[in-house]
Structures are given as structure tokens and as C-alpha cells.
Amino acid sequence: MSVNTTMLAIVLVLMVSTIAAPFLFILYLWRKDRHQREHSVLRNFPILGKVRYILEKVGAEMCQYLFLNDNESKPFSRNDYKAAVISGKYKSRIIGFGSERDFEGGAPVCASTTLAIWDS
Numbered sequence: 001m002s003v004n005t006t007m008l009a010i011v012l013v014l015m016v017s018t019i020a021a022p023f024l025f026i027l028y029l030w031r032k033d034r035h036q037r038e039h040s041v042l043r044n045f046p047i048l049g050k051v052r053y054i055l056e057k058v059g060a061e062m063c064q065y066l067f068l069n070d071n072e073s074k075p076f077s078r079n080d081y082k083a084a085v086i087s088g089k090y091k092s093r094i095i096g097f098g099s100e101r102d103f104e105g106g107a108p109v110c111a112s113t114t115l116a117i118w119d120s
Contacts, residue, residue, distance in 0.1 A: 033046040042049035076084075 029050075030046060033042045033049070036042060039049065041052060
């Protein structure tokens with residue numbers, strides 16, 4: 001083999017691998033999304049599902065600079081929406097509804113009672 005033939009073979013291999021690599025990656029993502037059972041959006045609409053989940057990941061950072069803060073949205077604030085989505089999607093409430101105070105700490109808490117106890 002001459003030098004020209006070797007160089008031509010190397011260039012051909014690089015061109016084929018450059019064209020084939022994205023195709024194989026897209027084929028891998030399609031197969032992975034098609035056979036998973038957790039998210040029906042990814043199974044039925046793989047491209048829109050990927051865009052949706054990417055926007056969910058980046059959404060918090062974008063909202064901080066472009067949109068309202070966490071408590072200004074109507075009819076639901078972002079905190080209420082996030083709590084509802086987490087409790088519905090993952091079947092458990094990681095973020096609880098109610099007060100944002102830390103009741104597990106050592107701070108005193110006043111509890112109401114129906115009958116007061118009088119010290120005499």
C-alpha cells in the first residue's frame with residue numbers, strides 16, 4: 001500500500017465513523033426509550049419527552065432569572081405545583097404541605113389545648 005492509499009483509508013474511516021456515530025447514538029436512545037416502562041411520554045413521543053425532561057431540569061434556573069419567584073404564580077405557586085407533582089409522580093410526599101418551619105429542631109412549639117391546666 002502506498003501512502004496515498006493509507007491516507008485515503010484513514011480519511012474514509014473517519015468520515016464513516018463521523019456519520020455513523022450520531023446515527024448509532026440516536027438509535028440507542030430510541031431503543032432505550034421504546035423499551036422502558038416508567039415514562040409513557042418517552043415511550044410514545046421520545047423527542048418531545050426528552051425536551052420536556054430537559055426543560056424540567058433547567059426550568060428552576062431559568063425561572064429564577066426570567067419569570068416570577070416561587071410564591072407569585074397564579075392560581076398555584078411554584079412551591080404548591082412542585083409539591084403536587086412530586087406527590088403524584090413518585091407516590092410519596094417528599095415535600096410536605098403546611099408550614100415551612102422546622103419543627104424537628106430544638107425550638108419550643110406552643111400547642112393549643114381544649115382544657116387549660118392551671119398551676120395553683
